[in-house]
Amino acid sequence: MTEADLEGLGVHRIAIPVPFPQAGGPVNAYLVEEAGGGLLMFDSGLGTPEAQAALEAGFQRLGRRFDEVGRIVVSHGHVDHYGAARFVQERHGGPDVPVFGHPADAPKMSEQGPRWRELAPRLAAYLARQGVPPEVVELLAKQGEGGFRYARRLPEIRPIAEGEVLRTRHLALEVMHMPGHTPGLLCLYDREKRLFLSDDHLLEKVSPNPLIELGPDGQDGFFRPLLAYLDSIRRLRALEVDLVLPGHGPPFSGHREIIDALVGFYAKRQARLLELLQAGPRTAHELARALWPRARPTDAFLTLSETVANLEVMESRGEVRRDRAAEPWRYLAA
Template identity: 70%
Template structure:
């Protein structure tokens, strides 16, 4: 299905530039025509000057106005997906309701948690995983820079899975697909076999399974890769003609992409087992073996990826963790 055919279904894609090359390209804002002539936005893009300009140009290109937006639905609580919601509200000139899954509301709401408040908890946890002080400083700087590209939203309403969003041409079912975040949402039109995936499935990039600490700083309350394997399996079972992702152009053949992605994770886990054959290692040491060229500022991403695969290996009984002297190490079981 071409973009022109999607426009015939009242769906328009606006790519918004972002400064995160590992994300897989510009983030997509989907403008979906409502029954009453208004607009539903699925994601809002990044809250940077370049992001705002891209949104304005995209609205002008499709002949729509910001005051026509009736609601904003967020796929998940990352800055490139919610960062411009306040800008859209201000350009609208009135009140636009914003919706997100309950598990991600605290990431985007004004009353939610802030990076500067949570950063010490993450620093302490990463130190337990073996991250050296200079790398911790780089991670803190990168986090502050990223969260500065979004403004929090005064009120975010919870959107429950199973809700049906009726638009001009589509009947979109809200699906909870945790993994990339605990509260990632996708939209599915069963009749037209369309699937708005957010960052749940991308054509050329694997979604980062990111470390999620509990309110008290403890880990383990959410294991992203285990959740992702389950939810992407549910997506694989769907009959789909087209996936409209959070980054990159729409694509088909979702089952082949999912199978390749799961194979990629299997190979990564095999590499981790290979590293551990030489003896116990911290997650940081394993991540350096997996990503030898990564910048210090990317350490949160690379360690998150490493830890998520270790959690899956632990769940399978292949790997055991050990805590000693304030450090966590992993070894092969048996």
């Protein structure tokens, strides 16, 4: 199956530029033709004027209208995937178009969810415990605040759960909860057509970053993203898939080979971390700097997230342990 075959299945992709080079290319919004007319929309892209213009141009190119959208499903609570959903509602004529998402990610997207001023102090305290210097913590706080300009929150996120089937004109899309990249990430799978809408769960050329997720009160260990991701990706590997429709970049095939390479990539990273810890205890920040010596300070959240996530996997196997007796925390080879 190729992308051209998707037209016959009523699936249309709109690529929307993003300002994040780490994302793996433009973000994709998918329009799926419904049985009784109209469209199901899977992800919406960013909420910036440039992204909204690209989305509008995509609708025009396909000869479709915003008022044909009957429901929006958001894969996860990152700004490049839900940011324009409010714009689509408004172009449709009001908030009557329902937006669906997993409850675990709903607070990120909802008007009722916590604001950055509530989240920032908890994240700053956690980063400091992981050895991040105060000036970098301050930089990341400003960076995090700026990220909210890429999206507008939504008045309501209706819950959607594992196992629900979204029936469209040609497809029966099964909702699959695949936590890892975020706690509430959702994918869609047509078992008969062997079509998998993976959003950021599986990308062809980029490893999905396992981002730090703190609990409601800032607690550490609330969600261990890479442990969850490795479990979810094993579930995907077991599925029969002819074509993957990712969140970034064009569709691709060969999902098992990509998954195997990705799992091997994480194993090599963990071996390198163990090698670094043989020389003595280090903070997560020190380990991240050793893994990415040329990374910019603005990349510190991504590199620290990747480092901590791999350390959590190693902790679960008893290969490393964390010394919390004093701050900043240090990791030791077990």
